[in-house]
Amino acid sequence: MTQHILRIDASARRTGSVTRGLTDRIVARSGPDATVTTRDLASGLPQIDEAWIDANFTRVHERTDAQRECLALSDSLVAEVQAADTIVIGLPIYNFGVPAALKAWIDLIARAGVTFQYSADGPKGLLTGKRAIVALASGGTEMGSDIDFASGHVRHVLGFVGITDVTFIRADRTALDMDGTVKFARAAVDALPVAA
Numbered sequence: 332m333t334q335h336i337l338r339i340d341a342s343a344r345r346t347g348s349v350t351r352g353l354t355d356r357i358v359a360r361s362g363p364d365a366t367v368t369t370r371d372l373a374s375g376l377p378q379i380d381e382a383w384i385d386a387n388f389t390r391v392h393e394r395t396d397a398q399r400e401c402l403a404l405s406d407s408l409v410a411e412v413q414a415a416d417t418i419v420i421g422l423p424i425y426n427f428g429v430p431a432a433l434k435a436w437i438d439l440i441a442r443a444g445v446t447f448q449y450s451a452d453g454p455k456g457l458l459t460g461k462r463a464i465v466a467l468a469s470g471g472t473e474m475g476s477d478i479d480f481a482s483g484h485v486r487h488v489l490g491f492v493g494i495t496d497v498t499f500i501r502a503d504r505t506a507l508d509m510d511g512t513v514k515f516a517r518a519a520v521d522a523l524p525v526a527a
Contacts, residue, residue: 334365337415341433353466362427372432386427405439424469428480446492456493463497
């Protein structure tokens with residue numbers, strides 16, 4: 332069975348990026364039959380605004396052409412996630428949190444009634460049966476520390492939309508030992524099971 336991978340690169344750097352090097356390596360382990368969709372966020376994504384919110388919360392059959400156009404990018408981003416078996420995310424930590432472009436991507440794909448729904452038991456994710464691999468890099472922020480507001484955020488958001496099988500590849504605190512940290516992260520990628 333062909334695996335469909337969605338690769339999301341959030342680093343603003345297109346060259347010399349630790350996370351891009353790791354997402355390259357992760358995708359390369361997918362096998363020759365895998366199909367890969369790449370979403371590069373380096374150029375940014377639009378922020379949601381009042382018009383987007385109004386369109387999103389208007390019933391599908393009641394939306395105007397302008398509202399459908401307003402949601403077109405979000406619909407495309409959601410479709411990419413829905414089609415994927417595995418989501419590979421390059422997550423550099425910027426100022427202790429996620430890059431603004433990745434936060435914009437999250438805002439555009441977390442949609443009630445589309446990727447999650449509310450129920451009597453609370454919210455329920457609708458993107459189940461998928462796997463996520465997150466390649467995290469930071470200069471000085473240790474993953475899981477009190478000042479890491481990125482990894483927990485991404486894990487929670489993925490779980491919120493139904494993706495609970497999440498693996499982190501950590502290349503944190505590269506400012507202290509770039510070579511050793513990257514070598515450790517590459518070894519972790521090489522130890523990942525190859526999807527059947």
